[in-house]
Amino acid sequence: MSDLPFGFGVPPEEPEDGKAKRDKTPEDKNDADKPGSSDSGATPPQQPFGFGGGNPLGALFGMGGAGGASGDNPFGAMLGGLNPNDLGAAFQQLGQMLSFDGGPVNWELARDIARQTVVAEQPEGKSKDRSVSAGERSAVAEAVRLADLWLDSSTEFPSGAGTAVAWSRAEWIEATLPVWKDLVDPVAERVGNAMGGVLPEEMQAMAGPLMGVMRSMGGAMFGTQIGQALGALAAEVVGSTDVGLPLAPAGKAALLPQNVAEFGEGLSVPADEVRLYLALREAAHQRLFAHVPWLRAHLFGAVEAYARGIKVDTTRMEELVGQLDPSNPEALQEALAGGLLQPEDTPEQKAALARLETALALVEGWVDAVVHAAAEPHLPQAAALRETVRRRRAAGGPAEQTFATLVGLELRPRRLRDASRLWASLADARGIEGRDALWQHPDMLPTAADLDDPDGFVHREAGEGAEGGIDFDALDKLLGEAAAGESKGKGEDEGNGEPKK
Numbered sequence: 001m002s003d004l005p006f007g008f009g010v011p012p013e014e015p016e017d018g019k020a021k022r023d024k025t026p027e028d029k030n031d032a033d034k035p036g037s038s039d040s041g042a043t044p045p046q047q048p049f050g051f052g053g054g055n056p057l058g059a060l061f062g063m064g065g066a067g068g069a070s071g072d073n074p075f076g077a078m079l080g081g082l083n084p085n086d087l088g089a090a091f092q093q094l095g096q097m098l099s100f101d102g103g104p105v106n107w108e109l110a111r112d113i114a115r116q117t118v119v120a121e122q123p124e125g126k127s128k129d130r131s132v133s134a135g136e137r138s139a140v141a142e143a144v145r146l147a148d149l150w151l152d153s154s155t156e157f158p159s160g161a162g163t164a165v166a167w168s169r170a171e172w173i174e175a176t177l178p179v180w181k182d183l184v185d186p187v188a189e190r191v192g193n194a195m196g197g198v199l200p201e202e203m204q205a206m207a208g209p210l211m212g213v214m215r216s217m218g219g220a221m222f223g224t225q226i227g228q229a230l231g232a233l234a235a236e237v238v239g240s241t242d243v244g245l246p247l248a249p250a251g252k253a254a255l256l257p258q259n260v261a262e263f264g265e266g267l268s269v270p271a272d273e274v275r276l277y278l279a280l281r282e283a284a285h286q287r288l289f290a291h292v293p294w295l296r297a298h299l300f301g302a303v304e305a306y307a308r309g310i311k312v313d314t315t316r317m318e319e320l321v322g323q324l325d326p327s328n329p330e331a332l333q334e335a336l337a338g339g340l341l342q343p344e345d346t347p348e349q350k351a352a353l354a355r356l357e358t359a360l361a362l363v364e365g366w367v368d369a370v371v372h373a374a375a376e377p378h379l380p381q382a383a384a385l386r387e388t389v390r391r392r393r394a395a396g397g398p399a400e401q402t403f404a405t406l407v408g409l410e411l412r413p414r415r416l417r418d419a420s421r422l423w424a425s426l427a428d429a430r431g432i433e434g435r436d437a438l439w440q441h442p443d444m445l446p447t448a449a450d451l452d453d454p455d456g457f458v459h460r461e462a463g464e465g466a467e468g469g470i471d472f473d474a475l476d477k478l479l480g481e482a483a484a485g486e487s488k489g490k491g492e493d494e495g496n497g498e499p500k501k
Helices: 017-022 026-032 056-061 074-079 084-098 107-119 134-151 169-197 201-207 209-234 257-264 271-291 295-308 314-322 329-337 347-375 382-394 398-407 413-440 448-452 454-469 472-490
Strands: 163-166 252-255
Touching: 107 169, 107 209, 134 163, 134 252, 134 257, 134 271, 134 347, 169 209, 169 295, 252 271, 257 271, 271 295, 271 347, 271 382, 295 347, 347 382, 347 413, 347 448, 382 413, 413 448, 413 454, 448 454
Parallel strands: 163 252
Antiparallel strands: none
């Protein structure tokens, strides 16, 4: 998996692959047999910012074809190898890409591609998207209702789901797209600005219209990649909170019956038990986000902090630019393909991602602990279902893959298990109320270091009040009483209790 945000690199498949092969010259065919060639079966080299034959910018700069040109590339065709038969269609496609002018990501394009993905042929073992039946909607509503009853015994937070809905994959895309926009736009905007403004003024003048076109097509490039990622994710998620974020509208618990059924295949667990367990997880997430008002802003703030840390290695860029020949347009193409605009992995980004990773682990760990406590007395296969969910994460499930694609984050499964253990230990030591009280403020939550030593955090916090002979709870109470008495005294005369004149 690429370490770059937004999955910058050559897509796994080229839609025009068959045509490209038909248009190959004998020299191209010889090149295809060389080691490292995409046709030789090896993994194609990763290109920064999606430069490659199947991306808008790759098509623009003629990358991926022999000599930087190909028959279905309008700019490559004009620079060499003009193919009049393809010119009209190429410019029509280019015009559609350039017609977008609404931000760093073309979300209309992303929506269309995501919806097309879920109705296309699926991998073996998966089925195409279908409508949700009335029976499935009723079953989901009943499962969420029962889940909320069970959760009352395992958390102090009241129900956070006003309604329960059953979604198809397309409905999940439509309902969650606004939240994905909030999540992705800050990163896309920073990357787009880096792409368009990182070159020196002399270089921008040399590139001329190509730089402006590159900025305009950035929205289409991001929209394409994000649409593909969301389409793949929609075929896997079982609810609205699989990525640890509140993707659904507030107060709405959602399950995807088609994906829930596929999740349960081969588990030897009754379908209604699988649905109930997943409904418990969905309802638990809803409670946490509904009654911890700062949590959503905390998570999204970490993503924005990551975006603010995006930078480009200008020193390396200046070295490469100094070697370019302005009379040779292909020199710019080669520099771009060689990583001229590759973002740096800055300390600011590392700190932001560490904060986001810890917060997500605490959310998922709390849900894991609370759901297990609620499900164990009622569901015979609760432990098996819990382990299935955990292993799904450990194997790099859809949540981890999507975050890695969109923001460069992979949620470490070890953090999930450590966080779950910590929350369970806190419930044993302080009770449910004491455990849930830690969500009152982000400064009260365990840190990444505490996740390394959950027992140490629990025991330290439990004995902290009496250490050194100081009971901090009693001290707080005394200070509160003293402050109240002082306030009362200011409003009365000390001698007779009459109000002061």
